Amino acid sequence: MAATIIDVARHAGVSIATVSRVMNGTTAVRPDTRQRVAEAIEALGYRPNQLARSLPGGQSDRVIGLVIPEINNPVFPEIAQAVEHEARHQGYQVMLCQTDDRWAIELKYAKLLIDRRVSGIIFVSGSFSHVKGDMEPYRLVREANIPYVLVNSRASDSTMAPVLATDEVAAGKMQAAYLLQHGHRHIGFLGGGLGYYVTRDRLLGVNQAMASLARGETASLTQQLGGFQQNRATLLARTLLTQNPRPTGILCASDLLAMIFMTQARHMGLRIPDDLSVIGFDGIQMVQHTWPPLTTIAQPLRKMGTLAVKSVLGQPINPRLELTLIKGQSVGAVPSNAILKDVAT
Amino acid sequence: MAATIIDVARHAGVSIATVSRVMNGTTAVRPDTRQRVAEAIEALGYRPNQLARSLPGGQSDRVIGLVIPEINNPVFPEIAQAVEHEARHQGYQVMLCQTDDRWAIELKYAKLLIDRRVSGIIFVSGSFSHVKGDMEPYRLVREANIPYVLVNSRASDSTMAPVLATDEVAAGKMQAAYLLQHGHRHIGFLGGGLGYYVTRDRLLGVNQAMASLARGETASLTQQLGGFQQNRATLLARTLLTQNPRPTGILCASDLLAMIFMTQARHMGLRIPDDLSVIGFDGIQMVQHTWPPLTTIAQPLRKMGTLAVKSVLGQPINPRLELTLIKGQSVGAVPSNAILKDVAT
């Protein structure tokens, strides 16, 4: 159907080698010849077949695989956007792989990307972020000699790959410290299960912050762990809200969780930050538009996407990722009647 | 580096054809032979090169190109998610192309996708959605004989391609009607420029709704058109809010615009829906988490993604897309002091 290099050669009365030359500018070609070829290309609307082009060169499809749990959680689009930008600037395309947070699909995608001989793979919050995660995908990719990088969450020791992640312990510490500073002593934690490294690290940080209170001071921690999915999160939020006594300062593992939580709190007639303080994590752009504006610890999401691309392309990077406190209006002082107020179900 | 089919053949003591056969199950192979080959494959960790595999068959890379303006506007991830799901179920992968809403990049991506011989291309809110949009990308794709579909917004007559879009006129009508029902007679419109078909159609619908008021009744319309980008939108929102008299019912071209608008309104000390009513468009999931929950007209975003995939794969679809009113709490009655109240800048 489409014109091939042979058609062009014939049309221009030259050999295919010459056509190839004018296309890639490998060797010098006499101006008039080059002209004739150019015209032939134009006339036939010829476009070189990238697939065929990749074959001789060994591999290198100039494609980067981006593997993420779900496109719908706003934190991933922000990373994806940066990945696409950087990839585009470097002349690469992005293969979008969504795993629905299921390891089997992640493995399947890893295989597909290997088979396609992509230039690199970026795994975001994959099974590696789970304590008992399946390391098979990464093993395969490594054996296939394809550069990859693990974004978000800690990598287990068995994966020898660059990791791009913020200090989750520090993150938990910052979140808790901020709540403690505002006088909260009954902290609630809403997050994923203990199977996730993030959860463990975050809790570690929280405990560190609580331990560093002045002597005599104590604080309690109520956890609701389960998952990041909307349904689960809604349930967890309700449960946390019906605790008695109810925590006054809530620390959420992600901004989306925080948003879900705030919505639930509202459903139950609680006001933020008057009755309840909330702090999130991620720093997605959407936090500007919540009410009240969410106070959160921001990761450099865009930077993470950019660095991930550079990393798999073998370019030197500084993997230092800073956390930033974004002050919204979702954290306030402890309500004076905190202990008395009951919850309406 | 990686093992090829030849290595496997040698290792198993058979011909490459036989290896190919056991891989694809094309022809029957004697069990013990198949076994030997399987072992060889396993032993060498062989994975067939998809690129090479595509060549003989003509094309068909089993890849679908998804071209969207930006990943960050929440409406696109929702479509993208559905596209990935459907593509995966059908054994296809998705190439993510972000244009930053720039025609030049859209064109560039169209070329890249053609060169890569993708199976189909899904253009979402592309340059075709603009009255003076550049039709070159679609022309090229058509000439390359690659199936494509235009999602969102109306296609100009010059593009002969399936279009997947809701009835924008009806949408505008629904939005306006809802506000009118609540007694609003001073309507504000916040949206993209007149260069977009959506804007034109939406305004057409708004006018239709306003025209169908009972005799003697009239309503006014104040427009702020400009763009969908965050910065622009913020400016437009402020301008709209400082009109005198200020419209009491605001109709936004997208949910994101509505969210931006509500945030601005809040900054100016206005309460929704007490002082101001707002209705959005798109029906993104995030509307559940705004405050107040946004009232909006929902498009079947997921369905659009699913149908888009089926469409480019040549499967029969019913392109009927229904609009649904999602009742939030952002629309209320006209404030009694609407005319008196001034705006603080």
Place this chain on the structure above:
DNA sequence: CTGTTAGCGCATTCAC
């Protein structure tokens, strides 16, 4: 059932 032989579209040595 299985091995042999052509290409697929292109880049790349080589000679001329």
Place this chain on the structure above:
DNA sequence: GTGAATGCGCTAACAG
């Protein structure tokens, strides 16, 4: 400068 020849990894006839 340019053309002919070779091979990339694999599938698909075509023979045995």
